[in-house]
Amino acid sequence: MTQHSTFSRRRVIGGGLAAMASLPFVGCASMGGPSIGRVVIVGGGFGGATAARYLRMWGGNVDVTLVERNETFVSCPISNLVLGGHKQMSDITVGYAGLEALGVRRIQAEVAAIDPQAREVRLADGRKLPYDRVIVSPGVDFMLDQVAGLAAPAAQERFLHSWKAGPQTVALRRQLEAMPDGGVYALAIPKAPYRCPPGPYERACMVASYFKQFKPRSKVLVLDANPEITSKKALFEKAFADHYKGIVEYRANNELKTVDATTGTAKLEFDDVKADVLNVVPPQRAGDIARTAGLLNMNNRWAGVNWLTMESTAVPGIHVLGDATFSAPAMPKSGHMANQHAKVAAAAIIQLLKKEPVNATPVVMNTCFSFVTARDVIHVASVHQYDVADKTFKTVPGSGGVSQAANQVEGRNALSWAQNIWADMLAT
Amino acid sequence: MQSIHRLGAGLLVLSASLAQAQDANLARNLAATCANCHGTNGRALGDTVKPLAGVSADKIVAAINDYKSGAQPATIMHQIAKGYSDDQIKLIASYFAAQPAKK
Numbered sequence: 001m002t003q004h005s006t007f008s009r010r011r012v013i014g015g016g017l018a019a020m021a022s023l024p025f026v027g028c029a030s031m032g033g034p035s036i037g038r039v040v041i042v043g044g045g046f047g048g049a050t051a052a053r054y055l056r057m058w059g060g061n062v063d064v065t066l067v068e069r070n071e072t073f074v075s076c077p078i079s080n081l082v083l084g085g086h087k088q089m090s091d092i093t094v095g096y097a098g099l100e101a102l103g104v105r106r107i108q109a110e111v112a113a114i115d116p117q118a119r120e121v122r123l124a125d126g127r128k129l130p131y132d133r134v135i136v137s138p139g140v141d142f143m144l145d146q147v148a149g150l151a152a153p154a155a156q157e158r159f160l161h162s163w164k165a166g167p168q169t170v171a172l173r174r175q176l177e178a179m180p181d182g183g184v185y186a187l188a189i190p191k192a193p194y195r196c197p198p199g200p201y202e203r204a205c206m207v208a209s210y211f212k213q214f215k216p217r218s219k220v221l222v223l224d225a226n227p228e229i230t231s232k233k234a235l236f237e238k239a240f241a242d243h244y245k246g247i248v249e250y251r252a253n254n255e256l257k258t259v260d261a262t263t264g265t266a267k268l269e270f271d272d273v274k275a276d277v278l279n280v281v282p283p284q285r286a287g288d289i290a291r292t293a294g295l296l297n298m299n300n301r302w303a304g305v306n307w308l309t310m311e312s313t314a315v316p317g318i319h320v321l322g323d324a325t326f327s328a329p330a331m332p333k334s335g336h337m338a339n340q341h342a343k344v345a346a347a348a349i350i351q352l353l354k355k356e357p358v359n360a361t362p363v364v365m366n367t368c369f370s371f372v373t374a375r376d377v378i379h380v381a382s383v384h385q386y387d388v389a390d391k392t393f394k395t396v397p398g399s400g401g402v403s404q405a406a407n408q409v410e411g412r413n414a415l416s417w418a419q420n421i422w423a424d425m426l427a428t
Numbered sequence: 429m430q431s432i433h434r435l436g437a438g439l440l441v442l443s444a445s446l447a448q449a450q451d452a453n454l455a456r457n458l459a460a461t462c463a464n465c466h467g468t469n470g471r472a473l474g475d476t477v478k479p480l481a482g483v484s485a486d487k488i489v490a491a492i493n494d495y496k497s498g499a500q501p502a503t504i505m506h507q508i509a510k511g512y513s514d515d516q517i518k519l520i521a522s523y524f525a526a527q528p529a530k531k
Contacts, residue, residue, distance in 0.1 A: 363511075398510050416465070420465055
């Protein structure tokens with residue numbers, strides 16, 4: 001009798017271990033009963049990380065795998081303050097431990113392909129991740145061929161974009177520090193749409209704030225491909241005039257056509273500009289994996305989505321978030337908006353996995369704060385309600401708007417926003 | 429006949445609970461649009477922004493209405509408040525009121 005019960009206990013334990021070994025997501029499933037489905041998320045930025053957090057928080061027993069190439073999250077919002085010398089990289093860097101503690105399986109790897117027939121994500125190292133639903137939140141990649149000479153290795157080394165926070169943020173800061181007083185920093189802005197509409201003008205302010213204090217004979221030359229400042233125009237014009245007169249020079253309709261890495265020259269339509277530091281923000285499209293997966297059905301540049309679910313209109317079962325999407329009217333490409341997209345997607349995916357109806361009236365909203373000095377901030381805000389007839393998000397008439405004037409209360413609010421949104425997405 | 433009645437009553441209960449679940453999800457989803465500034469489930473970090481978790485629904489609705497009318501001046505909330513309907517504000521307020529104030 002004793003022998004028998006020992007034997008059966010062994011069998012039970014052994015069988016249990018074998019079952020666990022064959023279930024790659026056992027850690028997640030154990031938290032809320034049997035799993036209702038497997039979701040693989042490609043990209044751990046504002047969109048992907050938020051989706052992971054909310055799928056776990058709202059879905060409970062959803063198996064969530066997050067694939068991200070970087071070890072840590074580095075925030076684009078606030079990164080212009082690093083360029084200005086007002087913040088350090090450590091201030092804008094957050095790890096993924098909070099998500100892992102929630103049961104998110106994190107894989108640091110490169111995604112090579114998505115196979116919608118086999119329903120699996122293929123990693124560059126050969127691993128395959130089966131999914132019931134996949135979320136693609138790749139941000140943007142650059143259309144280097146739109147500026148002649150820019151794709152050359154020497155040009156890539158010399159003309160930084162710093163439009164993805166990380167090593168390029170550090171490298172551009174070093175270029176600015178190495179630049180002699182009396183030098184010229186030129187910033188080339190692509191035609192809209194691009195990631196973070198007010199970002200370039202905030203960057204001009206932040207670099208100018210550094211020059212004003214440490215290199216007062218230097219210049220910030222803004223070469224804008226757009227006919228005017230694309231976001232918070234009057235407020236940025238006032239900031240340039242009030243704080244950076246004689247430092248910032250703004251030129252509209254100045255599209256960068258060609259760069260020469262040997263001489264450091266930027267060629268525009270009518271003239272050439274020689275800058276000591278030339279910071280080129282290239283034209284953008286959805287991140288590479290969205291193109292590889294066949295999602296770019298809008299101008300071969302952005303991914304069309306069903307706004308009720310964020311599901312691709314090109315490939316079923318794939319949901320797309322953030323900058324990579326073909327934006328609804330007046331919807332900015334921002335980290336804040338990607339976070340909001342993620343919540344719509346997380347809610348819808350849980351319903352779809354449960355075979356229950358999705359929310360028919362989603363709402364998203366956006367707030368972008370921009371620093372014009374180290375302490376003074378301006379905002380733009382908008383609220384977007386789903387329009388059933390037109391099947392898109394529309395801003396609510398009479399809502400939203402910009403700051404009356406730059407102010408320090410919003411300076412504190414902007415840093416509080418960063419603290420709260422990073423915690424919201426990364427479960428810190 | 430009786431069993432059909434019972435079935436009907438069962439369906440009614442089922443559809444009522446489904447509608448309730450949908451409302452609960454709607455409130456949850458709407459409230460999540462506030463989290464970027466006011467913290468996940470209204471539990472804001474830092475002392476700059478007002479936390480919403482555990483605040484009474486009446487108080488939240490009154491505050492939003494004051495922002496909407498301009499009775500309470502603001503840097504940004506007057507613009508955001510005007511983007512939500514009165515019914516949506518009520519759902520958001522009831523969701524935050526039901527959240528525990530601390531983690």
